[in-house]
Amino acid sequence: VIEIGTPERAVVTTCAYCGVGCSFKAEMRGDELVRMVPYKGGKANHGHSCVKGRFAYGYAAHKDRILKPMVRESIHDPWQEVSWDEALGFAARRLTAIQEKHGRQSVGVITSSRCTNEETYLVQKLTRAVFRNNNTDTCARVCHSPTGYGLGQTFGTSAGTQDFDSVEAADVVMVIGANPTDGHPVFASRLKKRLRKGAKLIVVDPRRIDLVKSPHIAAAHHLALRPGTNVAVVTAMAHVIVTEGLADEKFIRERCDWDEFQDFAEFAADPRHAPEAIESLTGVPAAELRAAARLYATGGNAAIYYGLGVTEHSQGSTTVIGIANLAMLTGNIGRPGVGVNPLRGQNNVQGSCDMGSFPHELPGYRHVKSDAARAVFERLWGVEIDPEPGLRIPNMLDAAVEGTFKGLYCQGEDILQSDPDTRHVAAGLAAMECVIVHDLFLNETANYAHVFLPGSSFLEKDGTFTNAERRINRVRKVMAPKNGFADWEVTQMLANALGAGWGYTHPSQIMDEIAATTPSFAGVSYERLEEAGSIQWPCNEEHPLGTPLMHVEGFVRGRGKLIRTEYVATDEKTGPRFPLLLTTGRILSQYNVGAQTRRTANSVWHPEDVLEIHPHDAEVRGVAEGDWVRLASRAGETTLRARLTDRVSPGVVYTTFHHPTTQANVITTDFSDWATNCPEYKVTAVQVAPSNGP
Numbered sequence: 242v243i244e245i246g247t248p249e250r251a252v253v254t255t256c257a258y259c260g261v262g263c264s265f266k267a268e269m270r271g272d273e274l275v276r277m278v279p280y281k282g283g284k285a286n287h288g289h290s291c292v293k294g295r296f297a298y299g300y301a302a303h304k305d306r307i308l309k310p311m312v313r314e315s316i317h318d319p320w321q322e323v324s325w326d327e328a329l330g331f332a333a334r335r336l337t338a339i340q341e342k343h344g345r346q347s348v349g350v351i352t353s354s355r356c357t358n359e360e361t362y363l364v365q366k367l368t369r370a371v372f373r374n375n376n377t378d379t380c381a382r383v384c385h386s387p388t389g390y391g392l393g394q395t396f397g398t399s400a401g402t403q404d405f406d407s408v409e410a411a412d413v414v415m416v417i418g419a420n421p422t423d424g425h426p427v428f429a430s431r432l433k434k435r436l437r438k439g440a441k442l443i444v445v446d447p448r449r450i451d452l453v454k455s456p457h458i459a460a461a462h463h464l465a466l467r468p469g470t471n472v473a474v475v476t477a478m479a480h481v482i483v484t485e486g487l488a489d490e491k492f493i494r495e496r497c498d499w500d501e502f503q504d505f506a507e508f509a510a511d512p513r514h515a516p517e518a519i520e521s522l523t524g525v526p527a528a529e530l531r532a533a534a535r536l537y538a539t540g541g542n543a544a545i546y547y548g549l550g551v552t553e554h555s556q557g558s559t560t561v562i563g564i565a566n567l568a569m570l571t572g573n574i575g576r577p578g579v580g581v582n583p584l585r586g587q588n589n590v591q592g593s594c595d596m597g598s599f600p601h602e603l604p605g606y607r608h609v610k611s612d613a614a615r616a617v618f619e620r621l622w623g624v625e626i627d628p629e630p631g632l633r634i635p636n637m638l639d640a641a642v643e644g645t646f647k648g649l650y651c652q653g654e655d656i657l658q659s660d661p662d663t664r665h666v667a668a669g670l671a672a673m674e675c676v677i678v679h680d681l682f683l684n685e686t687a688n689y690a691h692v693f694l695p696g697s698s699f700l701e702k703d704g705t706f707t708n709a710e711r712r713i714n715r716v717r718k719v720m721a722p723k724n725g726f727a728d729w730e731v732t733q734m735l736a737n738a739l740g741a742g743w744g745y746t747h748p749s750q751i752m753d754e755i756a757a758t759t760p761s762f763a764g765v766s767y768e769r770l771e772e773a774g775s776i777q778w779p780c781n782e783e784h785p786l787g788t789p790l791m792h793v794e795g796f797v798r799g800r801g802k803l804i805r806t807e808y809v810a811t812d813e814k815t816g817p818r819f820p821l822l823l824t825t826g827r828i829l830s831q832y833n834v835g836a837q838t839r840r841t842a843n844s845v846w847h848p849e850d851v852l853e854i855h856p857h858d859a860e861v862r863g864v865a866e867g868d869w870v871r872l873a874s875r876a877g878e879t880t881l882r883a884r885l886t887d888r889v890s891p892g893v894v895y896t897t898f899h900h901p902t903t904q905a906n907v908i909t910t911d912f913s914d915w916a917t918n919c920p921e922y923k924v925t926a927v928q929v930a931p932s933n934g935p
């Protein structure tokens with residue numbers, strides 16, 4: 242029995258975990274958060290929630306939180322608590338000295354998809370208007386940057402096409418490289434409800450995720466592909482659709498570029514893309530793949546939902562393009578029940594990308610090379626913006642190792658734990674002269690920091706998050722910041738310590754600036770959000786009430802563009818020394834690298850990461866259930882316990898990455914997506930051997 246006090250007031254706000262963006266009532270007694278109650282008026286969750294949003298908020302009051310700024314001359318010195326003025330002055334002096342000595346491009350920032358739109362907008366503004374370069378990147382680099390590229394190329398904008406309610410009109414749902422039950426639980430409930438009412442399900446995943454068979458649900462087809470072969474599978478589906486006459490020619494003629502379609506159709510029809518031709522490569526039986534393609538093309542309204550199992554590959558962008566091709570080929574776009582829907586991992590991945598956190602894009606996905614786009618911000622900010630794209634996160638780390646990148650402001654992101662090839666990240670950080678970590682906790686990255694600026698939790702600030710269906714939800718302050726300042730205020734203070742002279746007094750003013758500069762947000766304001774509850778962008782003169790479904794009349798880019806999707810094998814190869822393929826994912830109760838959920842009662846549900854291994858692979862290695870095993874790749878090794886299960890196929894092993902003791906990214910490689918550098922987390926050649934423990 243959990244005893245709770247009587248709440249005195251309730252504030253409606255938004256969950257700070259996944260991209261579903263559930264609304265909650267934070268029930269308060271004084272300054273104490275008594276409980277989080279799912280809010281019935283929330284348009285993303287309609288009163289539902291999962292165990293993270295409902296119970297895992299205790300991290301905000303955890304004793305590990307750092308509430309006072311700290312500095313140190315060198316990363317080998319002990320931390321010293323200082324005043325905010327001293328910390329910001331220290332940071333400003335170091336950054337200024339670095340730029341004077343090493344040039345304008347020698348510093349940069351990493352923004353966080355955990356922070357609000359307003360905070361993220363300010364961080365990229367700090368980069369462009371104060372640092373005077375475009376060295377701003379976001380943690381979306383390591384998750385959905387291929388979505389940005391792939392959907393931008395094919396449809397014209399980087400966003401899911403549907404609202405969550407749309408799934409209720411789907412007749413066929415294809416889930417590829419996503420595990421909604423664990424990653425997006427409240428959306429998964431909606432999806433399961435629809436499946437129980439008769440919609441057909443296709444799962445494309447190396448692992449037998451829960452959706453494949455759960456109470457009253459059985460996938461019509463589970464394509465258990467070999468990790469790294471997504472492109473071959475989606476191209477083979479296109480082959481079936483084209484060669485069996487299942488393409489929606491009327492839709493393609495009316496809505497897509499016909500010449501591009503003909504070129505794509507010729508490519509897809511090539512016999513080398515036939516399901517039979519790729520069966521041994523992918524491990525997917527040809528008949529099963531053909532049946533799945535036929536179902537997707539002819540089963541009525543067909544919707545695709547995908548996740549990081551699509552994007553975190555060397556061909557992540559190509560698979561996103563391949564998925565968009567399937568939707569255009571079959572006319573499954575622009576009405577309820579269809580579409581292409583990236584399930585965003587973090588609460589504000591969509592918003593972080595919308596707000597110009599990429600080194601090549603200003604807010605609203607406008608390229609920095611565009612004179613017209615830069616002019617909008619130059620007029621308002623009174624500075625010239627660098628027209629050259631800046632450094633991506635991996636480029637920043639490479640440049641740091643090479644000695645040309647010296648200063649980093651890292652907000653709300655633990656890159657040492659979350660980015661691939663931990664040793665390289667550590668080497669890059671260690672080579673810098675000023676690393677500023679702005680976070681709730683002294684995370685692993687802070688081991689390499691010179692300045693620590695305490696962060697504020699989602700309970701301590703006003704702002705907005707944008708969820709996976711482009712829904713802008715209000716985040717409302719339910720208590721004063723424990724560290725004294727919300728994150729947007731800290732960024733403003735840092736900018737002003739560098740001479741910026743900003744004077745925002747409330748995040749609503751930042752949103753007004755976003756609306757004034759970003760066409761898709763032109764109609765958004767805090768007043769409108771209060772009236773409407775939430776708004777899906779684009780919201781402007783053309784769409785004053787927002788836009789639940791995109792590409793209804795035409796694509797954002799005009800005509801949809803089908804693009805060839807040539808399969809290119811990853812350079813990460815199995816061989817006698819590393820014969821198994823490791824793929825990674827999340828579990829329901831935990832969240833990403835666990836900085837928050839590990840500091841809540843949720844830890845009891847998943848106290849450690851384990852290695853899922855097929856019983857056959859375990860037996861030949863002499864590994865039994867619960868044994869310690871050594872998991873090694875060409876990059877590094879770690880130790881964890883084995884769980885024997887046929888959820889994974891022989892030859893494939895799987896783990897989560899929630900616990901720093903596991904350090905899963907010690908073993909992931911530095912291969913990445915060809916277009917965006919999104920790391921190839923999902924394919925690592927490994928060996929597994931019995932171990933005596935860590």
Ligand code: SF4
Pocket residue numbers: 256257258259260261262263286290291292293294295425426427428
């Ligand atoms: Fe939070 Fe996502 Fe769970 Fe909703 S589904 S409560 S947004 S973690």
